[in-house]
Amino acid sequence: MDFLQPTDWAEALAVRADRPEAVPVTGGTDVMVELNLARRRPTALLDLGRVGGLADWGTDGDLLRIGAAVPYRRIVTELAGRAPGLAMAARTVGSAQIRNRGTVGGNLGSASPAGDTFPPLLAADAVVELGSVRGVRRVPVAEFCTGPKRSVLAPDELIAAVLVPPAAGPERFAKVGTRNAMVIAVCAFALALRPGTRRVGTGIGSAAPTPVRAPAAEELLAAELPWATRAPLPESLTRRFGELVAAAASPIDDVRGTAAYRRHALGVLARRMVDRAWTAYRNGGAE
Amino acid sequence: MRISCVVNGEPRRADDVWAGESLLYVLRERLGLPGAKNACEQGECGSCTVYLDGRPVCACLVPAGQAQGREVVTVEGLPVGADGLHPVQRAFVAAGAVQCGFCTPGLVVAVHDLLERHPDPTDPEIREALAGNLCRCTGYEAILAAVRLAALRDGGDDGPEGRLRDGGDDGRPDQGRREGP
Numbered sequence: 181m182d183f184l185q186p187t188d189w190a191e192a193l194a195v196r197a198d199r200p201e202a203v204p205v206t207g208g209t210d211v212m213v214e215l216n217l218a219r220r221r222p223t224a225l226l227d228l229g230r231v232g233g234l235a236d237w238g239t240d241g242d243l244l245r246i247g248a249a250v251p252y253r254r255i256v257t258e259l260a261g262r263a264p265g266l267a268m269a270a271r272t273v274g275s276a277q278i279r280n281r282g283t284v285g286g287n288l289g290s291a292s293p294a295g296d297t298f299p300p301l302l303a304a305d306a307v308v309e310l311g312s313v314r315g316v317r318r319v320p321v322a323e324f325c326t327g328p329k330r331s332v333l334a335p336d337e338l339i340a341a342v343l344v345p346p347a348a349g350p351e352r353f354a355k356v357g358t359r360n361a362m363v364i365a366v367c368a369f370a371l372a373l374r375p376g377t378r379r380v381g382t383g384i385g386s387a388a389p390t391p392v393r394a395p396a397a398e399e400l401l402a403a404e405l406p407w408a409t410r411a412p413l414p415e416s417l418t419r420r421f422g423e424l425v426a427a428a429a430s431p432i433d434d435v436r437g438t439a440a441y442r443r444h445a446l447g448v449l450a451r452r453m454v455d456r457a458w459t460a461y462r463n464g465g466a467e
Numbered sequence: 468m469r470i471s472c473v474v475n476g477e478p479r480r481a482d483d484v485w486a487g488e489s490l491l492y493v494l495r496e497r498l499g500l501p502g503a504k505n506a507c508e509q510g511e512c513g514s515c516t517v518y519l520d521g522r523p524v525c526a527c528l529v530p531a532g533q534a535q536g537r538e539v540v541t542v543e544g545l546p547v548g549a550d551g552l553h554p555v556q557r558a559f560v561a562a563g564a565v566q567c568g569f570c571t572p573g574l575v576v577a578v579h580d581l582l583e584r585h586p587d588p589t590d591p592e593i594r595e596a597l598a599g600n601l602c603r604c605t606g607y608e609a610i611l612a613a614v615r616l617a618a619l620r621d622g623g624d625d626g627p628e629g630r631l632r633d634g635g636d637d638g639r640p641d642q643g644r645r646e647g648p
Contacts (some may be wrong), residue, residue, distance in 0.1 A: 183468055183486035183532040205530060207511055212528040215487040225486055227531050253522075258593035275599020276577070278510055279531070280522040361598030362511060 182224035200335035206283035237330035248285020265300035265351030298391030299383030325390035387429035394428035425450035475544030491526035513600035516573035553581035558617035566604030
């Protein structure tokens, strides 16, 4: 096994093109588990930990640009204002040790339906930037995953960054697990309200072959939330929203939970998140 | 491959490291530092917690090659007093926070980091900071007590926490205090 250590992005893309079978690794929190437990024996690891700039964040026009190697800890501590939903999700990942190492790019690259960053990135209309020696392309997060642990990432491509429209209103994230840390989500849900444009974003995790949005639920809230009056949420609206979120999922029975439980829990999470986000909107006055 | 890095303040080198090898294996099997424990090998238990460039990480999940040129501090590298213990370790002893001891080195590093960042942590902060360190013996209550005790030591030098002080670090030997005025 080779350990390939490019130090800049161009070199990383050249190595990736030359050795497409090499497994990219940054924080190691997924890849090293597979190596330690002898589930995987790649011919090479492609270490992206020394690629300059990959662990930086900044702005790209109106978008927040988060480099693929930015760890969860920095998303929690540095981006809670700009990307609150993503920061809430990042805080629920693993443990402090895992959040010091695991990265948003790694979460995307693993393409797990349970990846914690997917729901808030879906709700925020985020876009993944992919690079290769052939050039750069941008893929909406909603189109990134093609199945469990499968994505549109080509063998010669690397994830450069995720581009997130800055929060334009309250965002919330919650996940269900057996404890408050170190769990793979049984199901997860993220919500973004954008009062300025009267739009709503959602993201569902761990309840379909890929992370998915709940378009009918988004349309319902966008049309029926009392945006102008900021009146309390009608209970009928909250309930209908929960039903539409649950209906958007296509969960399975597995070791972490049953499909029926996941659907039920998603409805609960959806009602809870819209309650909290709407309360924040009513109290905050922003936008 | 060859790995050179600074471990506990000293330049160290390991040869013939396999590309898929973990930092934990290098520390334990090649550099003779068995403090960080090898248990789950999947980042679940925290017993291999070490500092990498000042941040606590699971050494089992760090590809050894990523440690090249970096700084590693293991439980063996924490500063100790005349009794050979760091105040966090002294608090663990005083609170009875150790049973089999396998999780202890990882917990000591995690608590050390917590108290560096939050000298007076709340209980929820303690629980969040230690969520990645599993203990199968103690039920955690004595560990939480040890963290509170270690934090008290940093907060003042009167009261029962005084016994956690190392005899050498404040110029007031324990013996002298026991004798009283």
